[in-house]
Amino acid sequence: MFVARGFVGVPVLALVVLAGGGCSSSWGCSDTTAKRGVAGVRVRVEDVDGKVLRGVTAEVVDWRLEPHPQKPYGGDVVHFHYRFGGVDEWSDPALDVCAVDKKRVALGCQTVYSSGAFGPNGSSTGDDWLTVEHPAQVAGVLLIPNDQSYQGQTCEQDVKDGGGPHPPAAAVSGDQL
Template sequence: MTLARILAGTSSALAVLSLSGCGLLWNCTDSTAERGEAGVRVEIVDESGRPVGVSAEVTGWRREPHPQVPADGDQIHFDIRFEGAGQGSEPAVDPCAVDEKRVVLGCQTMYSAQVFGPKGPYTGDHYLEVEHPERVDEVLLIPDDQSSEDRRTCEDDIKDGGGVHPPEPPGVGDRL
């Protein structure tokens, strides 16, 4: 077999593989969305910054001990409402307790499906544990939908992973 025939056969095989969606090298890329602007009321957005049709709002908050563990001292007890959730849309946001300079004292991811109370579905209250509850000035919501944070990455699966992922949740000391 001549070198020309081998090269011609190899080129044909590569062309067929490329056209069929198979390739020798996977072009898998991961990226992280930028964190949206925190607020008391936010329109929840997907990884590309488009609204998902659901809003979330902190309707009030107070410092008080959790009734099941009063010995732990004060925690941040806040009321939250999701509007537009349901019918296949169950987003998650990060409520964060911040000080007067909007420095994070504590955050927790909260799914709209977790929120229910006497005022109906998607309206309820929750406790947020922070180290210094006396420093809390406000409870803010990060608008980025965190419900898809378990999407595969390139590291997990080079063929089916990749794409834009939600931003990392804020940590204690971050400024919003």
């Protein structure tokens, strides 16, 4: 009986206070989302904190409208070449690339990874295709400098282990760049 009284007394009250305090603090989890950097033909790659990754660049080397070779009757799509500079085998930055109109409104976007850029003699160049609804409106192809390769868990997904910095939302058609 003595053990029961000792357990039910002060220690239980202390446990209730501690448990209540831990639940209401949300484990101190907080999310931050990077501000979208300025899109351009040549950009310096930024990490999820918005800091420029030293020496890491990306550029759209060229682009043109043409039918995709695997779908020659599908009409014109945007065929673009891109290059990453300053990347190493341990990093694989990913950037959003968008076809834009004269007012820099995105007509179509996708993400490209530096690991997809492998040209002759290790030149870190690659090419890809963007399908847009109205190809005749395309006035250029731009890269957004924010590295999209790290998509950690948010506090909403995991209050204990989530949180921290996150890249901005991926670019989509209609976004003003």
